[in-house]
Amino acid sequence: AQTVTQSQPEMSVQEAETVTLSCTYDTSESDYYLFWYKQPPSRQMILVIRQEAYKQQNATENRFSVNFQKAAKSFSLKISDSQLGDAAMYFCAQGAGANSKLTFGKGITLSVRP
Amino acid sequence: KAGVTQTPRYLIKTRGQQVTLSCSPISGHRSVSWYQQTPGQGLQFLFEYFSETQRNKGNFPGRFSGRQFSNSRSEMNVSTLELGDSALYLCASSLTLTGKNTEAFFGQGTRLTVV
Numbered sequence: 001a002q003t004v005t006q007s008q009p010e011m012s013v014q015e016a017e018t019v020t021l022s023c024t025y026d027t028s029e030s031d032y033y034l035f036w037y038k039q040p041p042s043r044q045m046i047l048v049i050r051q052e053a054y055k056q057q058n059a060t061e062n063r064f065s066v067n068f069q070k071a072a073k074s075f076s077l078k079i080s081d082s083q084l085g086d087a088a089m090y091f092c093a094q095g096a097g098a099n100s101k102l103t104f105g106k107g108i109t110l111s112v113r114p
Numbered sequence: 115k116a117g118v119t120q121t122p123r124y125l126i127k128t129r130g131q132q133v134t135l136s137c138s139p140i141s142g143h144r145s146v147s148w149y150q151q152t153p154g155q156g157l158q159f160l161f162e163y164f165s166e167t168q169r170n171k172g173n174f175p176g177r178f179s180g181r182q183f184s185n186s187r188s189e190m191n192v193s194t195l196e197l198g199d200s201a202l203y204l205c206a207s208s209l210t211l212t213g214k215n216t217e218a219f220f221g222q223g224t225r226l227t228v229v
Contacts, residue, residue, distance in 0.1 A: 037220075043202060045220035091157065095218075101147065101170050102206075102218060104157040 002027045004094050006105035013082045014113050020067075021077045021108050023092030032096040034068070036077045039107070040088040048090070051075065079110075087112045116141065118207050118221035126227045132193040135224045139186050139207030145169075146188040147218065148180060151202040160203075163188055164210060192226075200228045 003026045013019035025034065036048040051059045051068050058066050063083075067076045079086055092105040119138040127133050139146050147170075148160040159172040163182035180190040186207075192199055202225050206218040 035217075042222065043225075044222045045204065045206075047217055047219075050217060101159050101162055101172075102149075102157075103159070104149075106156045
């Protein structure tokens with residue numbers, strides 16, 4: 001069974017500052033993938049960043065980067081130079097193997113202060 | 115390229131009724147997954163279809179069912195609706211290469227309210 005835990009329900013960051021969102025996971029699979037999704041008020045889930053477990057290098061997408069600690073089963077998201085448009089709910093998710101099933105964390109609501 | 119399209123966007127039903135939700139995946143995507151999102155339970159996997167076959171199923175009662183057509187469009191059906199079925203239902207499509215877990219693209223969801 002797979003579990004994904006996001007222990008912080010809410011976070012706030014000042015515009016232009018950096019914020020880190022935490023996520024831990026558990027799985028017995030050796031081949032798995034980790035994702036961060038953003039869900040703005042429109043409710044559309046948008047992929048922010050993806051990390052393959054077999055890759056040691058942390059994924060980066062523009063202002064978004066992850067800190068993937070495989071041994072600790074930790075997968076945090078760092079948002080640099082926060083913008084007002086980053087305000088949303090962020091979900092950490094895990095997928096494994098050949099199927100497309102995703103296991104999601106409870107999510108964290110990020111607010112950005114102008 | 116058109117995204118994932120879910121219809122209808124909003125739906126109000128009465129307890130005991132049944133409902134059918136539709137999802138059109140991105141062109142070329144053969145996998146369609148369904149998720150239920152509620153404030154209390156978060157996002158929970160319902161089922162996944164690939165090439166008209168159910169490949170994976172979550173822990174939901176038999177009232178929840180689905181199917182996929184030859185053009186990859188998918189429908190999910192909920193029979194004998196209960197108040198607790200009120201939720202946002204999200205559909206996701208992916209290319210799903212064998213042995214790979216590829217990116218899932220989500221639709222905007224169908225907001226179901228059961229009264």
